[in-house]
Amino acid sequence: MGGANDISKNEANIGLKHLGKFVNRRQNTNIMNVTGLHRHDMMETSCVNKEIEVFNRKLHTMGKTADKIQANLSRNGFTLLGLHLNISGKEDGSTDMGKHKKLMARKEETPTILKWEENQKDPTQKEAK
Numbered sequence: 001m002g003g004a005n006d007i008s009k010n011e012a013n014i015g016l017k018h019l020g021k022f023v024n025r026r027q028n029t030n031i032m033n034v035t036g037l038h039r040h041d042m043m044e045t046s047c048v049n050k051e052i053e054v055f056n057r058k059l060h061t062m063g064k065t066a067d068k069i070q071a072n073l074s075r076n077g078f079t080l081l082g083l084h085l086n087i088s089g090k091e092d093g094s095t096d097m098g099k100h101k102k103l104m105a106r107k108e109e110t111p112t113i114l115k116w117e118e119n120q121k122d123p124t125q126k127e128a129k
Contacts, residue, residue: 007036007048012055020062032097033059034069040082069096 007015023031035056039048056070075082077089085093 007052007055012051012058016055016058016062019059032069032100033062034093034097035059035071037071037073037085040075040078042082069100071096 019033023033036052036059038052039046042048071093073085073089073092077085077092079086
């Protein structure tokens with residue numbers, strides 16, 4: 001879990017490296033990578049927003065190891081200061097995530113059937129000495 005604060009500290013490459021390792025170690029887990037959000041509390045041309053753009057490009061080219069969600073939230077999805085999401089932004093973001101049916105779909109798998117033991121102990125009874 002990371003965000004624009006982590007990207008702004010010039011740690012984007014470190015984050016991408018750790019993210020790649022995390023995804024590769026969890027081959028049987030559904031993982032969503034959400035792109036970094038634009039910082040509306042800073043100018044469009046700020047070095048932080050440029051670094052977020054670079055991070056998002058690199059995240060997109062990381063490969064097909066995880067699904068990527070492009071966070072396209074407008075300014076009205078953020079609080080007055082422009083850094084944190086407001087209720088509308090959170091709803092829009094969760095709607096975007098919910099649209100990824102591949103990740104949200106239930107998998108029909110055969111349950112594992114365990115052998116039944118007839119002589120099971122009652123865990124509430126104390127053993128006699």
